[in-house]
Amino acid sequence: MGSSNPLFSIFLTVLAVFLLNADVGSCGCFKRMFTFGDSLTDAGNFAYSGRKNNPPGPPSVPPYGKTYFHHPTGRASDGRLIVDFYAQALGLPLLPPSLPDEKTSQFPTGANFALFGATALNPNFFKRYNFGVPFPWSLDDQLASFKKVLARIAPGDAATKSVLSESLIVFGEIGGNDYNFWFFGGNGDDTDTPQKYMPDVIARIGDGVQEVIKLGAKTVLVPGNFPIGCVPAYLSGNKSNKSADYDQFHCLKRFNKFSQMHNQLLKQEVEKLKSLNADVKIIYADYYGAFMELVKNPSRNGIDDPLVACCGGNGPYGTGHGCNQTARVCSDPSRFASWDQIHMTEKAYNIIANGVLNGPYADMPLLHVC
DSSP states (O other): OOOOOHHHHHHHHHHHHHHHHSOGGGGOOOSEEEEEOSTTTOSSHHHHHHTTTSOOOTTSSTTTTTTTTSSOOSOSSSSOOHHHHHHHHTTOOOOOBSGGGTTTOOOTTEEEOOOTTOBSSOGGGGGGGTOOOSOSOBHHHHHHHHHHHHHHHSOSHHHHHHHHHTEEEEEOSOSHHHHHHHHTTTOTTOOHHHHHHHHHHHHHHHHHHHHHHHHTOOEEEEEOOOOGGGSHHHHHHTOOSOGGGBOTTSOBHHHHHHHHHHHHHHHHHHHHHHHHOTTSEEEEEOHHHHHHHHHHOTGGGTOSOTTSBSEEOSSTTSOSSOSSTTSEEOSOGGGOSBSSSSSBOHHHHHHHHHHHHSSSSBSSOGGGOO
8 A cells, every 4th residue: 555645755765775875795695704815814813823932023013903903913914904894894793813713613704714924835835946935834724724614613515515605705815925935035036937836826726716616605706916016025125226127106017017917817717717616606806906006096095105114114115124013103004005015004905895895806896796
């Protein structure tokens, strides 16, 4: 039965507008979120794993965490990470690191398995190239832990598939350290060697995504790598007197070209995975493009200089000192894109996350997935 009450008509109009413009995350699209990756995603696993045997260091000491949490949380930033913004946009609490409660928690809203320093490839792989990585863990360890947790909280194939069908899997960023450790080891002039094992990095990521799909995942976000030629640690460690080595934004061309090569291969791998798994939503997140927006249009995003770190020393890129209690720290991290010369500020992570949640830096904006 209709109503001629004008107030009722206004109510229906307002309600319709509200529903059309409501944040998709408020609908509870995913019941859980599970994340893998390295220090760009780690929410405290590294801090937990090292606390018994080593004196605390970055990212477990001030000024890490100063902006949002007001104390260190094990996140390599001044505040929240990209995955934290995903969780909040989807109506989930910030994900706990998996290691502290790996054997006991039911992880009702998911968990973060990422680990600072993790590589995509097993550390033993790099021996064939006569170099070693500084941390003994990789994607293998994260997936093994993930499977153990699933076996405990959702025993049996049917229960596991049910849990994962209602979950978002964020698979990375992972793979950056497979290159970082080579370049930071004094091999900045040699991009040929990591290009040789780049297909192995991509294949391992692809195999990992397929593993979680086989377990029952129905929505997987696969981020690409950042433009490492714009990272202060790379800029400081590979300074050149040749203007031709830099692009118009003063980033190092060859390192950005390297990142683009990785991302192009990763996108091809994602397309292959899509063709093999027609009933699964596999989303490529363009972290490279999202960060370049900060580089190309810093003032539009409230950034003073995207190539200078907030926490560090007095070098030309804010380098020359590590980020710890004795470092030079900027007064306002929200005016910076780089936090500690390698990792980014909460401000940068927020902008990048928005570009994936709402577009255009995902082939399917995350908030449109529902």
